[in-house]
Amino acid sequence: MTDISPAPDAPIADEDDPLAFIPVPFAVKHYRGWTPDRQRQFIHQLSRIGVVSAAAKAVGMTRDSAYKLRKRKGAESFAAAWDMALEMGCDNGHDHAITRAIEGYTVPYFYGGLMRGEVRRYDNRLLFALMASHSKRND
Template sequence: MEHPDSSAPLLAGTCLAFTPVSAQRRRAGGWTPEIQLCFIRALEAMGSVGRAAKAVGMGRRSAYRLRERPGAEDFAAAWDRALSMGRMRQFDYAMDRALNGVTTVRILRGGAIGVTGGPDMDIVRASLREDAAPLKATKDTF
């Protein structure tokens, strides 16, 4: 990925546009503008701070520390929007599985094939539990 100007908004032209948090010090494996961009995109896709941080090779706690830095207000606002969008995506996915069901194919001993179908109630329950709880930007519960 190219190294964008750190003062230029990332994801420009989208509702997730933000100005990256400037580095307090340069270090390998830190929160570069590229990592921040990938984190926001992963957060929008996954709806989970922990999963998004892991996807970009960073820790959940370090993500929260980045969010709390002075000058991170734009990043924090993009985080909130991305988290909301990601959780809505996960809820939609769960409802699709609830309405349309899930087909599971198992190969049993002796070569027999077992096919079962029905809703994936674990994901439905998790999604309903998350939808009922108020979203908090400082807590990752999904």
Template sequence: MEHTAPPEQLLADTCLAFAPVTQQRHRADGWTPETQANFIRALAAMGSVGKASRAVGMGRRSAYRLRDRAGAQSFAAAWDRALSMGRIRQFDYAMDRALNGVTTVRILRGGAIDVTGGPDMDVVRAAIREDAAPLKATKDTV
């Protein structure tokens, strides 16, 4: 069995370093320190709390409850940094697709091939919606 280092050591050399939130109950399917570190990594890659929590097999509401738990200040700070990084990454990706376009290859009936290219505005709209989501959520909760 492979032994992994604690998350604070795994992320110690990055801006995402954090002290994991202590578990109230020890559950194999709960927010273990390894799951917390993987969530922060996924959040930095995806820029979406829902997608990151699904990627680690947890629920979005559960992630927010963990963030709000006493002693989770370090985790919450890493969350904020990772979310910002992920949203910047997704926005850059969307702008690249919008400016440089995408190539779509379709094989039609009879073996004909249709190659089209152009900007992917759906990705741009999705990136803009993701940036607007926290503003709407903050407004609703205040």
């Protein structure tokens, strides 16, 4: 029986995946560098977080090295996935902020060194900031 699984360096083949891309090629492969798998993990983290430095840190790389990778020859597909992932990550953050502003968040209540309950807090400043940013987008 032959193994038909794709090679580890093969691009993601799913045409329906908006984050599918062809990894940036390197002449010399280094296990601590921007391997194709690390590039995919970075794009995934960026789509969740929406912050380049945090996504780079999550995969053990630096923000500066991520931007250098984006500028390399052959990085067009990676850059397009980056842009899409960044937009998705910002949308996720925006949605989370709206939920937190409207539904609030719980804060433990302590008395006498013991937790006695929880208090729900609402962040009206966050809600107003979100409303202001939304109105700027629609102008």
